[in-house]
Amino acid sequence: MTRPVYRFAPSPNGLLHLGHALSALLNDAAARAARGKLLLRMEDIDTTRCTPAFEAAIRADLAWLGITFDGPVRRQSEHFDEYHEAVELLRNRGLVYRAWLTRGEIRKAVADHEASRGTPWPRDPDGAPLYPGDLTVLGQAEIDRREEEGAPFALRLDMARACAAAGISTRQPLTFTETDADGRETRVTCEPAAWGDVVIARKDVPTSYHLAVTLDDARQGVTHVLRGRDLFAATDVHRLLQVLLGLPEPVYRHHRLIPGPDGRKLSKSNGDTALCALREAGATPAEIRTMVGLG
Known part of the structure; x- marks a missing residue:
């Protein structure tokens, strides 16, 4: 055993x-x-x-x-080289794109939208605004200029394509096993799309928390992830990355804070x-x- x-x-x-x-x-x-x-x-x-x-x-x-x-x-x-290899695997499948908006530009785009339309911008489970997309804010000419000048960028997971590549549907949802302190198991349905196009790396750092923690658990042979309740929703993204990268699924338990x-x-x-x-x-x-x- x-x-x-x-x-x-x-x-x-x-x-x-x-x-x-x-x-x-x-x-x-x-x-x-x-x-x-x-x-x-x-x-x-x-x-x-x-x-x-x-x-x-x-x-x-x-x-x-x-x-x-x-x-x-x-x-x-x-282990930055390992994370870079994983990002390249996703890029080669067309699941990752360069995103040029800065944090300030994202905040302004969201604020302008909410002020002009009077409706809240959609946010992820942590409360951060979903990525608005470069074309809608910058336009193609500005995107081309930033790319030519080597401006800073983030590498984001194209969530719609990623979910499709993972075979996620209402008939075949993505799930994970959550246990409690007494060892009772519950199968939880994931909703990775709620996170929007998450960052998985940046120009100067070849990974993000989501990618690194997922790959680390697999490389270390972790079978049981026991962590704080504040990371419960993030498990949806980690399970998606596990499927996309062909990594094993650990058992989870999210303890009280x-x-x-x-x-x-x-x-x-x-x-x-x-x-x-x-x-x-x-x-x-x-x-x-x-x-x-x-x-």
Whole structure:
């Protein structure tokens, strides 16, 4: 019987907080209970914000919590060639296109539409506006000019073509298996089209979170993905990429989030209390477990 493989995959662009502790502890408990493996991955495609110092701090926090990992650490920044190959496979099938609109131009196009028509622009499950398309905003002449000058661009998945290539239909929907804390399984129907034409790479970075995490899980042989509830909807995109790239489908479980004092989820970018600060203040690993509801 194949041993289950779990993974914990933080981004070393800041310090771990209680939400990360919950995820790491749940993965550790699940892997040990199943006599499986627990792998560590550093999701460091943002080579500007991610640093060795943050990685060292993360590993120190995990060791303090008593979590150990099997096998070497996988760092995404060391596998850009693999992501590029995957993007090329999709491009060769006509499923990827260059998108020239900047974030500011997208915001303006959406604002102009909403102001002139009085109707909201469609948004993805995370609340970001769906991509409006280059031709409708820039026109062909401006697109040609930007391409000739080598302007920055994003590589976006043509969602309509991708869903068709994956054979998705009302009769044959795309699904994934979601489990709960007691191991009960539910088959969930995916709606990747709700995300619009998602970014899968950029001119200067050959991948995005969606592409990298999907390929990483396959390369590391991950069989069980246990992560925060905030990534539940993103699974629709990951399942689509798995089908398009011929990758195996893991079993998923999306755990509860740890809210901050104002009710929002904890975030490194918002400066929520770091584990190392709690440790320095005298907290013990057992007290951290109690704080995240695992006491």
